[in-house]
Amino acid sequence: MRFAPSVVDFTDVTSPDTPLLARQLIRFIRSTIPLAEAMDLQLAGLDDDSLTLFAPLPPNVNDKGCAFGGSLVSVMTLSGWALVELALRQRGDDCDVFVGESTVRYLSPVWTDFTSVARLPVDASWSSFFRSLDSRGKARIEVSCVVPGDGDKPAATLIARFVAKRRAAPVAVAAATH
């Protein structure tokens, strides 16, 4: 899954709008979160089940010359956040998405540029997430993020719970339509 971000892999994306929405989302993240810009965060891949972000090592290095734990957890959290935000944007849902809690495991040092791959764990589903959102205006979903390491072993993992809250329609606009 590790590849140069200039070659973004959109294989297996079934909706034609999704690559554009994903590129817009990463531009939005970099323009509104200074630390994402400092980390040089980039879109690296996307399919119908996962979203992959890329970060080069030099701006994300630590005192030992490997990837800084704060960068690893930030890129993993942002890949999970972007997966949820993108699913909402594809559906035309206007929500605020917050990370609620997460569990992080740093399994081996990362000495190179790195990626984080975000996908839903096997026991989570978009359909129940969207059902809750439609009925209550708020929903939670768990996302699993992995920084691949050597071979099949992950270098770091994160399980995070995200909360989406539908934004209230602007009152003036709503009034003007009646």
Add this chain to the structure above:
Amino acid sequence: MRFAPSVVDFTDVTSPDTPLLARQLIRFIRSTIPLAEAMDLQLAGLDDDSLTLFAPLPPNVNDKGCAFGGSLVSVMTLSGWALVELALRQRGDDCDVFVGESTVRYLSPVWTDFTSVARLPVDASWSSFFRSLDSRGKARIEVSCVVPGDGDKPAATLIARFVAKRRAAPVAVAAATH
């Protein structure tokens, strides 16, 4: 605990060398971890039980105008890492300190500059940590980090396990002393 970092609080620090070591440590972090410099991380307080880091909001803001989750977890992790690293430096121990795993809770949005206060949880002790380090050259310790919120409620918490490994003495130097 939230105060301007220009007024670093060294109340209750019993060892006269500790404030100097702490300032050196923060300079070391900023000079070797580009993201710590980007976050404008600063030392904000120190006593015999805790170490407090400060980060201003502007470089750490997110798309909603509050503190970016990645900045909160990075500052909390670095406060915990600095607490362990400082304890080792005070003792003259030359170790690599890694974060192994952590659990993060984002409890309420942070709309201002923020601090993270790191201390040992009640069931952890420096004495057993140093005993393990002396006997095995390696030891683990849990650290509890809190970003204070409004009133007594924390805005975010992190429990992290750190691993310290004693660095091997350089062979050439060791040989030269015999």
